[in-house]
Amino acid sequence: MSTVWERIGARGDVSARRARTYGLIFLGVGLLIFLLFARGATADQATTFVLTPSGESQALPVPDLSVPSLTVLYGFALVCVFVGGWQLARGFRRVNLALGGVAVLFVLAFLTWAARDRSMNLTGLLSSALLRSVPIALAGLSGVLCERCAVINIAIEGMMLTGAFIAALMGSVAANIWEWPSWAALLFGLASALAAGALLGLLLAVLAVRFKVDQIIAGTAINILAVGITSFLSARILAEFQYLNNPGIFPRFSIPLLSKIPIIGPVFFEQNGLVYALFVLLIVTHVMLFYTRWGLRTRAVGEHPRAADTLGINVFRTRYINVTLGGMVAGLGGAFLVLGSVGRFDELMTAGKGFIGLAAMIFGKWMPFGAFGAALIFGFADALQTKLAILEVPIASQFLLMAPYLVTMVVLAGVVGEAVPPAADGQPYEKQ
């Protein structure tokens, strides 16, 4: 004899307890929207969402969306309450989708309230979120490649920093000394960054696979090495000769047709080549990991290297290849910061993005698209934080800066649940 809760839970494929908690959360969010936001707005206020990006854009022009703040807030609160009630009474089949929807409503309500009587650029917010997530996603992808074959790569930060430095230096050398055309110089800088990342990846692999050094220590050593060397060379070379720190930036280019779609177009299809490279890389890595022989072997080595070895898979070679590839992807992340964003190298410019990428990897359950999704959430929280500060929401800046991390904790504890790493993660393999 199953209880009502168990039936509701079973419908959404979750436990009875979780089903009930979700229902209560949805109701709570509705109540919060009412208490925090709706009560702060008055009937004559309107919120304007700008739907065209600033600057030049191929997107079809869309008029600004102006909505009455109070009505919209009441509407959002009611929808949340309704969703909560439905969950408690009947239960959703796709309860995580409902949770996502409620979360989106809460954020929208927040924005509607914060921008009451003013306007805010919604397309700009989404574009900013995507761009902020790119380096994090690349770092996460680098982590996925390494940890799927059971090598913990804590050196992503250092690899990114080195990649950034090399991209700036070599790109500048090509552009300003050899006087190559800018596209060639940029590609040369990019290739050099990939090579630098690959070399550091190889170094980590040699330490971890050949010499079986503790992987955390090896990774930390590489990070410290990278900080020291790039800071030293930057002070001695880039500071002295400014033309060596001016490689240029990959130009944005619009993908025909797709970029014309309102809102989505400018966000996803009017970026520079490195952003598209991330999209391609995500798809390729996913397909490779889960639908090819290489991927199957990689995962086997990560889960049970002894079994893989017994079946004739070369564990060492697999790890060498994957960690080197992971280093290249981290190098690409560093190159993005320079060639895809600011066009110059500055000391410590990665500022912890490599480590956040590692968190994104865990958050995304060691899956390429999972890591990307997690990076998007971090990026969005960061972009939202900036937007709220510009809108002068009365919250202290220190609290706003915590937002990305708060979001992580909530989502980790609430939605993702237990994340299981590859079984052999971090263990050196000893051939018997």
Add this chain to the structure above:
Amino acid sequence: MRKWLIATVGLMVLATLLAACVPKPTPEAFKAGMVTDVGGIDDKSFNATSWHGMELAEEELGVEVAYLESQQQTDYAVNITQFVDQGYDMIVTVGFLLGEDTATFAQQNPETKFAIVDFAYDPPIENVLGLTFATDEAAFLAGYLAAGMTQTGKVGTFGGIEIPPVTIFMVGFQAGVEYYNEQHGTDVEVLGMDLFVGNFESTDDGRRAGEDLIAEGADIIMPVAGPVGLGTAAAVMEHPGTMLIGVDTDWCISAEEYCSVTLTSVLKNMDVAVRDAIAMAVEGTFEGGTYVGTLANNGVGIAPFHEFDDDVPAELKAELEEITQGIIDGTIDTGW
């Protein structure tokens, strides 16, 4: 395994040495050491300007100078200790965040002279000279100028971390804009008074903050975040019609590649202050207390308009002259 652990540790030590590079001290010369804040010696901002002051002291006074870079906040004490242990006569620490560590070491080493940029002690410590700057006065001028030059009616600013030496720029800037509104009956808005990126390193964050401000309509942006502002410069370069206001040094000179978008810079002449502090120590006239750089003593100011010189109306230039005088006289309040 052990062998490789040792090798790894060796690598770490090597890396640290590379980053530090303290020259060996020689006994006779007056030795002055500088401890940077995070952000590096080449931040085109306060570390770089202070170091320039050290170099001036080397050239003009024959002082032996060296610097230690702080890679993180825990390095402050470590770096100060290094200079103290090597018997440096004077230690210059750069940045508000080093305030506590500097005070601790100054009290433990009464023989060594200290100067700290952007910090003042109350009550003063005998062997520490705090070098502070009334940057609000210069930022006020920049704000007035920005309000007079904006096409969109919105100007923007943001900070690195919410600490007084950063917010003083922003508050002065806003007060300048408001003063312009009062004088001209305009309605220019300042965006980003609450916006802080949370660090002084990530140039990418600077670019994003700049893009977000531009997306909300700002066309003149003053980033108060050291090298992070150079990321904003990259964003401004890609948005025609937008301009930048540099901080600390004249960005048209220190970051030439962005000169075509730099309207002006809010100058904080830390190099002169650092040089003078060392000179006093060399001459034996050093006293603990506080130095304040102002418009009146040329400790702060705004840079020439360089490529925008023809775009700034003569009338606006004359008004800026008047306001400068008003601030020096104390008839205009900068809001700090």
